[in-house]
Amino acid sequence: MTTDQPAPRRPRVAIVFGGRSSEHAVSCATAAGVMGAIDREAYDVIPVGISRDGHWVLADADPELLSLTPERSPEVAGHGAGVVVPLATTDRTLTALEPQQVPRSLGEVDVVFPLLHGPFGEDGTIQGMLELADIRYVGSGVFASAAGMDKHFMKVLFAGAGLPVGPYAVITDAQWTRDRAAALDAVSALSFPVFVKPARAGSSMGISKVSTPQALEAAVELAREHDPKVIVEQGIVGxxxxxxxxxGRGTDGPRVSLVGEIEVTAAGGHEFYDFEAKYLDDGAVLSCPAKVPDAVAAEVQRLAGAAFDALGCEGLARVDCFYTDDGRxxxxxxxxxxxxxxxxMYPQMWEATGLSYRDLIDELIQLALTRPVGLR
Structure with missing residues (x-):
């Protein structure tokens, strides 16, 4: 006699987005892309938004509501049903909390896809929380996420691994508060122009290209609006x-895509690849594969894989290199x-290499499902 066995349920993926950083809107736009492309026949999806003040809420799954346009900056509202994440290793169930309602189970989560950019998400914080709960997640672990977020320590680790980096200086909050003149003087060893950046931010937030020492102080203040720690990088000609x-799968090393190049168009009026050129207009064009000699493309791919290994990254990463006018x-x-x-850039480079956006999402989820939590 045979008995009918229930069909195995689909893996349940919690897509987490929004967050407390200045890249909140970009994270929402990223979530819109993933929720619009993920294979709903293969995965159950729970959209979880984090408002700017840190409330976790059950979000709407409609990608259109999260799209980033010149007219609209998407945002997670903090007044939806609250979401509680378990912190015990014996429970992977998300719970929805609504006023004057009995707590409602959202089911066990098999993997979290943390589409958070910037501090309080991309920097190892949410990764640490998920490790405490033994919940699998897409992307790098605590240390690699934290080191990859901090452009200062990232460069220290790269240099320690023998990888080539350009000249830079760091201005900490304590240095800026104690002696602003000395902090600015520390940049004098660099050649202008320089790029002044928040040390722990992305999406070109708070970045300035500075051509004279007189403009440096204002650029540091702008970067400090996003992060009290600032990095000043020498402009590289190239x-x-x-x-x-x-x-990689199993014991294989990291896989690398074809190399790409972003060209900032004159029509867009952007001096460099800033936030508007990235997300709001047609100020930049991707060329993939980039028009560089084969030996240069191979060196960029080698360094990309080496950088991934140097930080102990997992899942995914994009590595940005300079190809200088003197061939370095x-x-x-x-x-x-x-x-x-x-x-x-990241999905487009894989698309050009032969891996579609939907298949890339599937690959990242499958990598996370097969990776153990905890020390590894």
Missing amino acids: REIECAVLQ VLINEINTMPGFTPHS
Whole structure:
């Protein structure tokens, strides 16, 4: 006699987005892209938004409501049903809380896709929370996420691994508060122009290109609006070439895409690849594969894989390099949760390499499902 067995349920994926950082709207746009492309026949999806003040809420799954346009900046409202994440290793059930209602189970979550950019999400904080609960998640772990978020320590680790980086200086909050003149003088060893950046932010938030020492102080103040720690990087004469990295399967090393190049168009009126050029207009064009010599492309791919390993990354990362006018290749930075809309550099480079956006999402979820939690 045979008995009918219930069909195995589909893996349940919690897509977490929004957050407390200045990249809140970009995270919402990223979530819109993923929710619009994820295979709903293969996965059950629970959209979880984090408002700007840190409330976790059950969000609407309609991607249109989260799209980023010149006319609209999407935002997670903090007044929906609250979401409680378990912190015990014996429970992976999300719970929805609504005023004057009995708590409602959202079911067990098999994997979290944390589409958070910037501090309080991309920097190891949510990764640590998920590790405490033994919940699998897409992307790098606590240390790699934290190191990849901090452009200062990222460069220290790269240099320690023997990878080439450009000249830079760091201005901490304590240095700026104690002796502003000395902090500015520390930048004098660099050649202008320089790029002044928040040390722990992304999406080109708070970045300024500075051509004279007189403009440096205002640029540091602008960067400090996003992060009290500021990094000043010497401008590199050359081209920025990028490479997308995926964690290898099993014991395989990291996989790398074709290399790409963003060209900022004159029509857009942007001096560099800023926030508007990335997300709001047609001020930039991706070329993939980038028009560079084969040996240069191979070196960018080698450095991308080496950078991924140097930080102990998992899942995904985008590595940005400089190809200088004198033929050198330097690492600029790594992004452990790069822009992930369908039009972002990372998915487009994989698309050009032969992996579609939907298949890329599936690959990242499958990698997370097979990766153990805890020490590894």
